Amino acid sequence: MGPERELFWKIGPGWLFYALAALAVGLLLVGTAAHLQLWMKSSLKGKVAFSREALKQTLSDVFLGLRVLKGEVAAGIMHALIFWGFLVLTIGTAILLVHEHLSSFLVGTSHLAFEVAMEIGGLILLGGILWALVRRYVQRVPRLERRLEDALVPLWLLVVVGSGFILEGIRLASQKPEWANWSFVGAWAAGFISPGIAESSYPYLWWGHALLSLGFVAVIPFTKLFHILGAPAAYYLHHSSEVSIKASLFSRDLAQAPVNEDEVAPETGEAALDFAETPLNLADIAFYDACMRCGRCVQVCPSAGAGEAFAPRDFIQATIRALWKEHSRVGDIRLFTKDQVIDPKVPWHCTTCAACLEVCPVYGAAFEAVSKKRTTLILEGTGVPDLMNQTLERLFNYENPWVSSKREKAAWTKDLDIPALTKDGKEVDFCYFVGCTTSIDARTQAIAKSFSSILKHAGVSFGVLGEKEPCCGDIARVVGEVGLFEEKKMNCLDLFSRYDIKEVVTSSPHCFHAFLNEYPEKNFGVRHYSLVLKELIGQGRIRFKTNGKRTAVTYHDPCYLGRHNRIFEEPREVIRSIPGIQLVEMDHHGADSLCCGAGGGRMWQGKELDGEARMSEIRVREARATGAELLITACPLCLIMLEDALKTLGFEKELRAMDLNELVLSSLELAGNNLM
Amino acid sequence: MKEPKIIVCAKQIPDPEAPFSNVSVNVEKKEVVVDAPDVISPYDENALEAAIRIKEEVGGKITVLSMGRKVSDTVLRKTVAAGADALILLEDAAFERLDSRSIAFVLSSAIKKIGEYDLILTGRQAGDWDSGQVGLILAELLGIPSISLARSIKIKDDSVVVEKLVPVGYEVVEAELPALVTVSNEVGELRYVARTKMMALLRRPISIPKWGTKQLELSVEALNPVQLMELCPPPDMRRECVFIEGASSDEKAGKLAAVFKELR
Structure with a gap:
C-alpha cells in the first residue's frame, strides 16, 4: 500500500459523524437564512442584477484581501494567514471526503502533496490566529475591542487547529507509516507521543476535534464569523450598485418615491411618508451585518478622534442591532450581542467626511448610515437639535444657512464689475456659482474676490447669478432633510435652465459634490475652481511673478474635494506651479486627510457636540508641525474652521490660513489688486 | 380622565x-416693513x-386657532403637519391691527363657538409686537383660570400642573380644568416639520x-x-473693533485712556 490515509481509523460509526455534520451545516444554513431574511425585510425593494464586473471585483477583494491590507499591513497579513489557512483546511477536508466516498485519488504522490498542503495550511492558520491574539491582547491595538466573543472565536479556532495536529501526531505515532515525515508538523508532534497512549486516546480526541470543527461551522451565522459570508455579499452589492466610491448619501428613490395619495391618512398625511421609513438598501444592510467591529473607522474618525461621543463602529452596531430587533421574526440570532444605548445626539456628530469609508474592509460608509438615521429623525421631527432646526428653517426661507438674506449674496461684487448673468444676458464661458458661505461670510468673500481677479487676469469670461443665486441644498442633504434638498435642487435646475447655464464652477467643494453627484437630472457641466486654476496654468494663461523668497505651504484636503471626489492632485499641482512655493505635507493628507469639523452640517451646530478637543484645532496643530507658513485649503468652510482654530490656539503669527485662490492671486505677475 | 381637548392660539407674523437687512422702519407711516416670509409666532x-407632548402622553385632540386679516393656510398647515388635529382660521378685514382686548374678544367668541375644551394654550407674547396680553384677557373673558409663563405643562387628573417661570426660578402652579396657560420658550422648540411631510400635507385637501x-x-x-402713538427706528447698533497697538502696556493704556477721553 502506497501513501494514503484511513479516514475513520479507529472511529466507530461514520454515520454519526455525518449526522452531526448535517446538523452543523443545517444550523449554518438556518442562521444564514435568518440573516438574508433580515436583509430583505429591512431594505428597499430592489433587484440585485448579475454583473460580471462586480463579481470579478468581489473575487479579487475576497482573495487578494487588499481592502483588509490597505493602510494596515500587519492586520492585513494576519487576516490573509487566517483566511488562506482556513480556506486550505476547509477545501482539504472536503477533498478528503470526496476521496473517501467518490473516487480514491489521494494515493501515492498526490496524497503526499495533499498532506504537505494541509500541514502548511494548518501552520499559517495557527500563525494567523496567534498573531491576531497577540495584536488584541498583548499589543492591545487601541482600535480593537476585547469582548468575550473576540477571545472565544480565535481560541476556538486555535483549539481546532492544535487538536488537528495532535491527532495527526497520534495517528502517525501509532501507525508509523514510512511517509510520515511528509506530514512534518504531525511527525514532529508524534515524537512526543508513546504509541500505547496514542491508540487509546485517539478516538476521544478525534471526536473532540470533530465536534469543535463542526461546531465552528455551525456558529458562523451566530457570531462575528458571519463576515465570512457577509463580507463577500457586501463586496458584491457594493460593486454592483451604481453608487461607487463617489458616495451618495441616500438613495434617490427615497426623495422621488411617488406619494400614494390613497394611503394618506386623512388628518396628518402620515402614511404618505411610509416610503421614507426604510431608507436602506441591500448594500447598506450587508455592510452593517458584515461589520466585525475591527474599529478602523473609529481610528480614523475625526469626531471620535476629538473625543466626541461618537464612534462609527458603535453606531453601525447599534443600527444593525435595532434592525434585528425590528425586522427579524426571531429577534437577534447573534450570540454575544446586547442592546446599546445610543444618545439621540449621536447621529448629529458625524461630519460625513468619508474617512470611515476609506478604511472599511467591507466598503462600509458609516457616514451614510448616519445620514439615513438623520433622515428618520428629521421625519420624526423631535430629535432634531434646535440649532439645526433653525438652520433648516433659514435655508428654506432665505436660501442660505446663515443669518443673512438672499439679497446679501451679491454684496461682495460691489465695485468689482462682475457680470451678472441674470441681467446682462452675455455669452460667458461659465457661471461662477459662488455659494452661500462664500457670498455671505466676510472672510470667505475673499475667495470669490480673488477667484474673480484671477479669471479676469487670465481673460476668462464668466458671470454670477448674484442675488438670484440659490442654495444648492447640500446642507439639507447631509443632515437628512431629503425633501428640502429636492426643492433646492429643482430650484437650481430651473434657474440654470432659465439662464441657459451649461457650465458651472463652484467655490465650495460641497456645492461641487452636490451638483456632480446628487443632481442626476442635470444638463450642465460642473467643476470646482481648483480644476479651472489648474487648467488655466496648464494653458499658460496665468503668469506668476518670479520670487526670490521661498515660502513653505501645506495643503489641507477638503473632504468633499478629496475623499468624496478624488481631487487630490489638481490643487497640489496648482500650488507646485507657483514659483518660490514649496509644498510640505501634513501627516494626514490626501485620502487620509483629517476633516476640519465643518461638514455634515456641523458648521451650524452648537458647541454641545464638541469633545475634549476641536477637530479644527487638531488639524491646525498638525499643520503647524510641518513648519509651513501658510495653510492652504480650497473650501470656504475649511477656511473658516482652520482660521478660527489658528486664532483660538494663538498660532496666528506663525501660520496663516489661506484659500488656494488667495495664494495664486498673491503670486500673480501684475497683481494689480489690493487683496493681499 | 378623558382625553383632553386642547386649543392652541397661533398668530401668523412676519419672521422675527x-x-x-430685510427689516426697515417707516417712522412717518408708523410701519415696520418686514420683507420676510410669514411664520407662526x-x-x-x-x-x-x-x-x-401632552397629546403624546395622555392622548387628546388639538385644535389650532389663528386669527388675522388674512391668514395663510400654507403657513398654518405646519401646525397640522407637526401634530395638531384641526385648524380653524379666523379671517376678516375687520381683524386687522386690533388691540389686545379685541383680539381676545374675537378668540373667545370662536372658542365659545367650538364649545368643548379643557385646556387653552397661547404663546407668552406674540413675536411681532410682544404685548403679552391676549392670553390673560382671553382667560378673563372665558371666566377660566390662567397661568402665565409656563416652562412645563402636565395634565394630572382634572387639573393642569404648570411650572411657571419667576425671576429666580420657577413655581409649580396647579389649576382646575378648563384653564388657559401662556407658554414660554423654555418648553422647547416646535419639533421640526420635514418638507416631505409638509408637501404631502399641502397636496391633499383638508377642511379648514x-x-x-x-x-x-x-x-x-x-x-x-390699536392706536400706535409713536414708532422709533431701532438704535444704531453698529460696532467697531479697534486693536490698540503699542510697544509697552503703558503706551497701550495711555492710548486707551485717550480713546475714552475722546468718547466722553
Whole structure:
C-alpha cells in the first residue's frame, strides 16, 4: 500500500459523524437564512442584477484581501494567514471526503502533496490566529475591542487547529507509516507521543476535534464569523450598485418615491411618508451585518478622534442591532450581542467626511448610515437639535444657512464689475456659482474676490447669478432633510435652465459634490475652481511673478474635494506651479486627510457636540508641525474652521490660513489688486 | 380622565428671525416693513409643542386657532403637519391691527363657538409686537383660570400642573380644568416639520373652516383697532473693533485712556 490515509481509523460509526455534520451545516444554513431574511425585510425593494464586473471585483477583494491590507499591513497579513489557512483546511477536508466516498485519488504522490498542503495550511492558520491574539491582547491595538466573543472565536479556532495536529501526531505515532515525515508538523508532534497512549486516546480526541470543527461551522451565522459570508455579499452589492466610491448619501428613490395619495391618512398625511421609513438598501444592510467591529473607522474618525461621543463602529452596531430587533421574526440570532444605548445626539456628530469609508474592509460608509438615521429623525421631527432646526428653517426661507438674506449674496461684487448673468444676458464661458458661505461670510468673500481677479487676469469670461443665486441644498442633504434638498435642487435646475447655464464652477467643494453627484437630472457641466486654476496654468494663461523668497505651504484636503471626489492632485499641482512655493505635507493628507469639523452640517451646530478637543484645532496643530507658513485649503468652510482654530490656539503669527485662490492671486505677475 | 381637548392660539407674523437687512422702519407711516416670509409666532410654536407632548402622553385632540386679516393656510398647515388635529382660521378685514382686548374678544367668541375644551394654550407674547396680553384677557373673558409663563405643562387628573417661570426660578402652579396657560420658550422648540411631510400635507385637501365676523356673529363696532402713538427706528447698533497697538502696556493704556477721553 502506497501513501494514503484511513479516514475513520479507529472511529466507530461514520454515520454519526455525518449526522452531526448535517446538523452543523443545517444550523449554518438556518442562521444564514435568518440573516438574508433580515436583509430583505429591512431594505428597499430592489433587484440585485448579475454583473460580471462586480463579481470579478468581489473575487479579487475576497482573495487578494487588499481592502483588509490597505493602510494596515500587519492586520492585513494576519487576516490573509487566517483566511488562506482556513480556506486550505476547509477545501482539504472536503477533498478528503470526496476521496473517501467518490473516487480514491489521494494515493501515492498526490496524497503526499495533499498532506504537505494541509500541514502548511494548518501552520499559517495557527500563525494567523496567534498573531491576531497577540495584536488584541498583548499589543492591545487601541482600535480593537476585547469582548468575550473576540477571545472565544480565535481560541476556538486555535483549539481546532492544535487538536488537528495532535491527532495527526497520534495517528502517525501509532501507525508509523514510512511517509510520515511528509506530514512534518504531525511527525514532529508524534515524537512526543508513546504509541500505547496514542491508540487509546485517539478516538476521544478525534471526536473532540470533530465536534469543535463542526461546531465552528455551525456558529458562523451566530457570531462575528458571519463576515465570512457577509463580507463577500457586501463586496458584491457594493460593486454592483451604481453608487461607487463617489458616495451618495441616500438613495434617490427615497426623495422621488411617488406619494400614494390613497394611503394618506386623512388628518396628518402620515402614511404618505411610509416610503421614507426604510431608507436602506441591500448594500447598506450587508455592510452593517458584515461589520466585525475591527474599529478602523473609529481610528480614523475625526469626531471620535476629538473625543466626541461618537464612534462609527458603535453606531453601525447599534443600527444593525435595532434592525434585528425590528425586522427579524426571531429577534437577534447573534450570540454575544446586547442592546446599546445610543444618545439621540449621536447621529448629529458625524461630519460625513468619508474617512470611515476609506478604511472599511467591507466598503462600509458609516457616514451614510448616519445620514439615513438623520433622515428618520428629521421625519420624526423631535430629535432634531434646535440649532439645526433653525438652520433648516433659514435655508428654506432665505436660501442660505446663515443669518443673512438672499439679497446679501451679491454684496461682495460691489465695485468689482462682475457680470451678472441674470441681467446682462452675455455669452460667458461659465457661471461662477459662488455659494452661500462664500457670498455671505466676510472672510470667505475673499475667495470669490480673488477667484474673480484671477479669471479676469487670465481673460476668462464668466458671470454670477448674484442675488438670484440659490442654495444648492447640500446642507439639507447631509443632515437628512431629503425633501428640502429636492426643492433646492429643482430650484437650481430651473434657474440654470432659465439662464441657459451649461457650465458651472463652484467655490465650495460641497456645492461641487452636490451638483456632480446628487443632481442626476442635470444638463450642465460642473467643476470646482481648483480644476479651472489648474487648467488655466496648464494653458499658460496665468503668469506668476518670479520670487526670490521661498515660502513653505501645506495643503489641507477638503473632504468633499478629496475623499468624496478624488481631487487630490489638481490643487497640489496648482500650488507646485507657483514659483518660490514649496509644498510640505501634513501627516494626514490626501485620502487620509483629517476633516476640519465643518461638514455634515456641523458648521451650524452648537458647541454641545464638541469633545475634549476641536477637530479644527487638531488639524491646525498638525499643520503647524510641518513648519509651513501658510495653510492652504480650497473650501470656504475649511477656511473658516482652520482660521478660527489658528486664532483660538494663538498660532496666528506663525501660520496663516489661506484659500488656494488667495495664494495664486498673491503670486500673480501684475497683481494689480489690493487683496493681499 | 378623558382625553383632553386642547386649543392652541397661533398668530401668523412676519419672521422675527428675518435678517436685519430685510427689516426697515417707516417712522412717518408708523410701519415696520418686514420683507420676510410669514411664520407662526415662535412662542405660539412653543405652545403647540407643549400641546403635542401632552397629546403624546395622555392622548387628546388639538385644535389650532389663528386669527388675522388674512391668514395663510400654507403657513398654518405646519401646525397640522407637526401634530395638531384641526385648524380653524379666523379671517376678516375687520381683524386687522386690533388691540389686545379685541383680539381676545374675537378668540373667545370662536372658542365659545367650538364649545368643548379643557385646556387653552397661547404663546407668552406674540413675536411681532410682544404685548403679552391676549392670553390673560382671553382667560378673563372665558371666566377660566390662567397661568402665565409656563416652562412645563402636565395634565394630572382634572387639573393642569404648570411650572411657571419667576425671576429666580420657577413655581409649580396647579389649576382646575378648563384653564388657559401662556407658554414660554423654555418648553422647547416646535419639533421640526420635514418638507416631505409638509408637501404631502399641502397636496391633499383638508377642511379648514374660516370664520369671520359673520360666522362669529360679532359686530365690527365691538372691535377697536390699536392706536400706535409713536414708532422709533431701532438704535444704531453698529460696532467697531479697534486693536490698540503699542510697544509697552503703558503706551497701550495711555492710548486707551485717550480713546475714552475722546468718547466722553
